[in-house]
Ligand SMILES: [Zn+2]
Ligand SMILES: [Zn+2]
């Protein structure tokens with residue numbers, strides 16, 4: 001097994017709850033003991049040990065015992081087959097071949113029909129890109145890619161009908177309604193007090209909410225205490241809101257431009273080449289620019305890591321129009337029309353001049369799981385906004 005497969009399997013082993021099912025699916029092999037016994041019986045008696053009547057009798061008994069054992073064994077195999085629930089047996093067959101989990105998301109298959117959950121599929125494709133190899137199915141080693149693999153809707157739908165237990169009340173529900181049950185229906189679902197907005201920290205199961213609200217002291221607190229609490233609360237700045245407000249402010253700038261760009265994959269020409277991404281040159285505010293990106297800040301083997309991130313750098317390629325002056329530029333990467341994942345807005349500002357033409361590497365503001373999705377594709381598409389005051 002290559003380290004790629006081993007790693008992907010290992011990553012997800014702790015989340016796997018169904019590995020035991022798939023492992024125990026194998027019919028029990030004929031044990032060596034039984035085998036010896038049958039060969040002993042079929043051995044023709046040699047002249048030196050020609051059987052006495054007693055011995056023949058003994059062998060006959062042994063043969064009967066053997067047959068009895070075989071019948072028992074057949075019965076017990078049959079029993080384990082029927083005692084194991086159908087859904088467990090199906091789950092063992094339809095689980096992802098990499099993480100052995102039963103995914104809630106899309107399921108892909110190789111051209112030979114081996115199943116992979118969307119996360120593992122993206123992980124395998126990203127691994128291969130980072131290693132500059134063809135991605136292959138961990139089961140049969142046939143090539144896999146977005147073009148060669150397709151989703152298996154029948155498996156997705158079958159899985160959505162399988163039962164799974166609620167996180168809170170442990171009752172069984174079909175997987176396609178489990179989410180709704182856990183969020184909206186379950187009496188054991190964790191709930192906050194109806195007065196949490198004015199300072200009550202109570203949290204408990206939904207069925208205790210009514211009795212708590214009757215006793216809760218918060219609705220009867222004096223307005224002054226509540227106002228103090230609300231003041232504290234609003235001063236806890238919400239990063240996302242702040243970033244969004246900042247972006248909206250930048251949209252009022254006089255000079256704004258955006259370019260739909262692509263990061264393409266390259267390697268440095270050092271002895272141990274490093275992977276990086278670069279866009280074509282583009283024009284903005286009468287200057288030429290280029291963006292570079294790298295994975296995990298050029299860590300040695302990014303394909304062996306579980307947590308991946310992408311950081312990027314803006315580089316001024318032309319001579320500034322006015323060599324003496326600083327040129328402050330604010331910029332932000334967002335998802336473009338061809339983009340595959342959501343990129344959260346984060347505006348950075350940098351003052352370019354003839355000596356300072358490169359920004360630091362800035363982390364792309366995406367979810368960790370989306371990083372593989374970006375790396376899995378041949379090019380990374382995005383929209384790049386620039387603002388100049
Ligand atoms: Zn998987
Ligand atoms: Zn395969």
Ligand SMILES: [Zn+2]
Pocket residue numbers: 166167168169170171181182186187188189
């Ligand atoms: Zn429940």
Ligand SMILES: [Zn+2]
Pocket residue numbers: 193194195196200201202212213216217218
């Ligand atoms: Zn309360």
